[in-house]
Amino acid sequence: MPNDTATTRCCSRSASTIGRSPGGRPMPPAYSRTLTCNDSTTFGDAATFAAAAANADWNAAPGFGVNLNNQAGAEAWPITSASYILMHKVAAKPEQSAEVLKFFKWALNNGQQMAVELDYVPLPAGVVKQIEASWGEIRDAGGKPVLGD
Numbered sequence: 781m782p783n784d785t786a787t788t789r790c791c792s793r794s795a796s797t798i799g800r801s802p803g804g805r806p807m808p809p810a811y812s813r814t815l816t817c818n819d820s821t822t823f824g825d826a827a828t829f830a831a832a833a834a835n836a837d838w839n840a841a842p843g844f845g846v847n848l849n850n851q852a853g854a855e856a857w858p859i860t861s862a863s864y865i866l867m868h869k870v871a872a873k874p875e876q877s878a879e880v881l882k883f884f885k886w887a888l889n890n891g892q893q894m895a896v897e898l899d900y901v902p903l904p905a906g907v908v909k910q911i912e913a914s915w916g917e918i919r920d921a922g923g924k925p926v927l928g929d
Contacts, residue, residue: 828857829901838907844914862903867918874920881915881927888912 835851838844848860865884871877888911892902903911916925 783892824857826896826899826901827861828855830904832856832858832860833862833901833907834904838910844907844911869917869919871918871926873922874924874926875920878928883917885912885915885927 811823831853832848832851835853835856836846836848838846840846845864848862850858867877867880888908895902915927918926920926
């Protein structure tokens with residue numbers, strides 16, 4: 781695997797390069813520019829990743845499984861992805877499912893700054909509300925939501 785210097789040097793040779801360093805951190809803006817599907821040039825950074833997430837129609841696919849690539853908007857980075865958590869809609873162990881959801885509720889409402897510090901981009905606030913609303917669909921075998929108010 782090339783070191784950061786070699787990767788940077790390689791990525792700097794093209795006007796449409798998308799580069800990531802071996803450590804997974806974004807390349808400096810001068811080395812991570814690309815031409816988007818909207819014929820605009822953008823740089824890979826937290827703002828352009830967030831723009832892609834903000835411009836997505838998160839209701840377009842079940843379970844928020846949208847493709848974030850080539851989202852509309854001149855500022856949207858063309859290759860973006862989200863991380864997903866899968867849970868059963870009928871929980872075999874409702875107490876454990878409730879604890880998992882409580883953790884994610886905390887993470888989505890209190891852990892956003894930690895995500896930024898780790899070079900992740902927080903989800904848009906509206907998407908967080910949609911995700912939390914969907915948790916009401918996770919129920920025990922008797923049909924009762926595993927997560928109370």
